């Protein structure tokens with residue numbers, strides 16, 4: 376079966392298979408009027424905590440809020456520094472600034488593009504309160520290496536697991552690898568809602584309680600009209616809770632399909648287009664399939680490759696072309712160079728990746744790449 380285009384992500388295929396369940400979720404929401412929070416959200420929180428091997432899950436409005444609420448819940452803010460890999464989506468740094476703390480950007484590992492213990496060790500100051508362990512592209516950070524830097528210094532490891540639902544490090548799931556983890560359910564993530572959504576997972580009961588209060592206008596859990604903390608409004612909708620519960624059941628199968636597609640890519644991509652490395656101990660879930668392009672000048676480089684993919688009707692993206700420390704809103708004076716991140720920003724490219732890619736899709740993408748270099 377030939378298709379005209381190969382989409383970068385496919386947000387519709389997965390819904391067809393569970394349409395009756397989705398219809399039931401809608402009918403239940405209408406019948407129960409559990410529009411914000413409520414039983415459907417609690418059910419999802421319980422199953423997602425279990426899924427992540429964590430004791431608690433608190434649903435919130437989006438992934439950025441999840442990260443900010445973890446920081447505020449831990450009393451990290453004004454006067455504190457938080458170490459952030461410069462190679463991440465801007466929201467990681469945004470959450471730190473919103474919480475009142477200062478992001479300190481560090482370089483990443485050249486093979487995995489993830490934060491390392493060495494980079495963290497070199498950036499620790501007396502003000503360092505936490506590290507954002509960003510499991511970027513669906514691969515967990517080497518948390519043993521990271522904790523060799525943070526544990527002696529008493530620094531909290533906060534997981535940014537927005538791209539890593541179900542990813543594991545030595546058999547432990549993302550969401551259980553630090554003090555707390557922030558997840559996003561933005562529709563294109565591995566577990567996506569029908570709108571924005573997010574969650575915090577943690578084993579710390581007090582932290583979970585505090586985040587629940589902070590995310591609901593600081594309202595006391597026991598006394599409805601008492602506001603012990605200045606909170607905010609960052610809640611998960613009942614409809615999203617129901618949809619997420621339905622989709623969670625298919626998450627492992629969807630992740631396995633991503634892994635299978637990644638293996639096809641690995642075996643068929645030309646030598647100049649290598650996917651990022653997978654560290655020993657990591658079981659990634661391929662939120663994105665990121666290659667590093669080692670292209671000769673004569674080919675026109677990455678821009679020309681993008682045009683060739685466009686012509687062939689193949690979706691692609693750049694994650695991320697401008698690192699956080701060089702973004703106008705975050706570049707503080709003259710940012711110190713972070714050579715690995717900067718090199719990656721100029722050479723990475725993301726190919727189509729979603730659970731509904733088949734062999735012929737992957738072969739077609741790989742063919743376009745092979746032909747591009749031969750041309």
Ligand SMILES: *Cc1c(COP(=O)(O)O)cnc(C)c1O
Pocket residue numbers: 437438439440463464466467509511535537538558559560561571572573
């Ligand atoms: C998507 C994402 C976020 C933010 O999630 P939202 O739900 O969009 O707020 C944070 N960090 C990373 C790495 C992400 O990919």
